[in-house]
Amino acid sequence: MTVRVAVAGASGYAGGELLRLLLSHPEVEIGALTAGGNAGTRLGQHHPNLMPLADRVLADTTAAELAGHDVVFLALPHGHSAAIAAELGDDAIVIDCGADHRLNDPTDWARWYGGEHPGTWPYGIPELPGARDRLRGSRRVAVPGCFPTVSSLALVPALAAGLVEPDAVVVAVTGTSGAGRALKPHLLSAEVMGSASVYGVGGAHRHTPELIQNLSSVAGEPVKVSFTPVLAPMSRGILATCSAPLREGVDADAARKAYLDAYGDEPFVHVLPEGHWPQTSATLGANTVHLQLAVDPDAGRLIIVGAEDNLTKGTAGGAVQCMNLAVGLPETTGLPLVGVAP
Numbered sequence: 521m522t523v524r525v526a527v528a529g530a531s532g533y534a535g536g537e538l539l540r541l542l543l544s545h546p547e548v549e550i551g552a553l554t555a556g557g558n559a560g561t562r563l564g565q566h567h568p569n570l571m572p573l574a575d576r577v578l579a580d581t582t583a584a585e586l587a588g589h590d591v592v593f594l595a596l597p598h599g600h601s602a603a604i605a606a607e608l609g610d611d612a613i614v615i616d617c618g619a620d621h622r623l624n625d626p627t628d629w630a631r632w633y634g635g636e637h638p639g640t641w642p643y644g645i646p647e648l649p650g651a652r653d654r655l656r657g658s659r660r661v662a663v664p665g666c667f668p669t670v671s672s673l674a675l676v677p678a679l680a681a682g683l684v685e686p687d688a689v690v691v692a693v694t695g696t697s698g699a700g701r702a703l704k705p706h707l708l709s710a711e712v713m714g715s716a717s718v719y720g721v722g723g724a725h726r727h728t729p730e731l732i733q734n735l736s737s738v739a740g741e742p743v744k745v746s747f748t749p750v751l752a753p754m755s756r757g758i759l760a761t762c763s764a765p766l767r768e769g770v771d772a773d774a775a776r777k778a779y780l781d782a783y784g785d786e787p788f789v790h791v792l793p794e795g796h797w798p799q800t801s802a803t804l805g806a807n808t809v810h811l812q813l814a815v816d817p818d819a820g821r822l823i824i825v826g827a828e829d830n831l832t833k834g835t836a837g838g839a840v841q842c843m844n845l846a847v848g849l850p851e852t853t854g855l856p857l858v859g860v861a862p
């Protein structure tokens with residue numbers, strides 16, 4: 521099978537990571553590459569690592585440029601996907617790395633992003649209960665936010681098995697590439713190097729409703745989520761420390777069993793051997809999430825720590841995994857399982 525793909529937003533971080541993965545995908549032919557203000561420039565100017573595509577010139581992001589492909593990846597800022605997807609129609613599978621089609625509830629959309637709800641697409645974490653069947657053969661995929669990917673995978677088995685109360689706390693350290701490559705003063709090296717800082721504190725981050733949506737759907741009841749992101753001086757990676765109050769009688773063995781049952785057969789989600797704790801460097805460049813858990817008997821809480829590369833499993837790798845499901849290829853095709861640590 522040859523899957524002809526286009527990437528809109530190819531000059532950005534998510535677009536660049538998509539191309540890195542697609543270049544080594546055995547069934548993919550890379551077609552149109554588009555951008556915004558950087559249209560007309562060479563891809564090599566933006567992604568010097570992508571040598572085989574260095575001389576490709578970026579086109580304007582229009583439906584006409586993106587037409588005629590089997591799969592179109594949209595790696596554009598929020599709010600740019602719905603109109604282009606509508607113009608492409610059903611001829612192409614469209615995989616949106618942005619937030620436009622993630623939230624089910626129009627009221628949530630209006631509160632967190634503003635404006636009219638662009639509609640909900642099948643949500644791209646295949647490892648969540650029931651998700652894989654919805655993604656297989658789908659013509660549309662909403663790729664999750666990078667924080668919700670690792671944090672949902674960390675908390676879902678405990679909530680689905682009823683081991684914890686529906687009241688989660690997530691504190692997640694992230695590298696700066698999560699913010700994209702547009703210039704922003706708080707991402708200057710003088711601000712970031714040698715310092716860690718919080719943002720979006722007090723339920724103010726727009727990934728909170730996405731997490732609540734994912735966790736509540738498996739818990740079967742509304743789940744409260746307190747989410748705090750922490751910006752750290754690294755380019756890639758997320759380390760999420762998640763916890764929730766343990767229900768009466770739940771011990772460490774029962775908790776571990778729930779995670780091994782949930783992920784024992786998953787190629788990309790690894791529950792580490794006891795005593796080993798996730799670290800971002802072990803997941804860099806790999807389409808993996810590493811998890812470990814512990815019971816804190818004095819606090820009465822289950823603690824789950826998860827690591828991922830925000831650009832790989834947290835965006836582009838997850839997107840390619842969903843493409844494989846959508847086109848009927850084995851889910852793992854072309855995706856790296858091994859990180860580049862140290």
Ligand SMILES: NC(=O)C1=CN([C@@H]2O[C@H](COP(=O)(O)OP(=O)(O)OC[C@H]3O[C@@H](n4cnc5c(N)ncnc54)[C@H](OP(=O)(O)O)[C@@H]3O)[C@@H](O)[C@H]2O)C=CC1
Pocket residue numbers: 528529530531532533534535554555556557558559581594595596597598600617618619664665666697698699700701702830831834835
């Ligand atoms: N970075 C991450 O870890 C993650 C990102 N995402 C999502 O992926 C999407 C892309 O993010 P990211 O790559 O980080 O962002 P970047 O800012 O790095 O890249 C944005 C891309 O979109 C293009 N673009 C910007 N404005 C327009 C426009 N008006 N019309 C057409 N193209 C435009 C840019 O082109 P140009 O260079 O010409 O400006 C660039 O190619 C976002 O929706 C983001 O939320 C999701 C999960 C994680």
Ligand SMILES: CC(=O)N[C@@H](CCC(=O)OP(=O)(O)O)C(=O)O
Pocket residue numbers: 617618619664665666667694695696697698699749751830
């Ligand atoms: C460091 C940093 O700023 N990270 C971004 C992560 C955004 C992301 O990955 O996802 P979406 O934009 O696709 O929702 C943030 O917190 O907004």
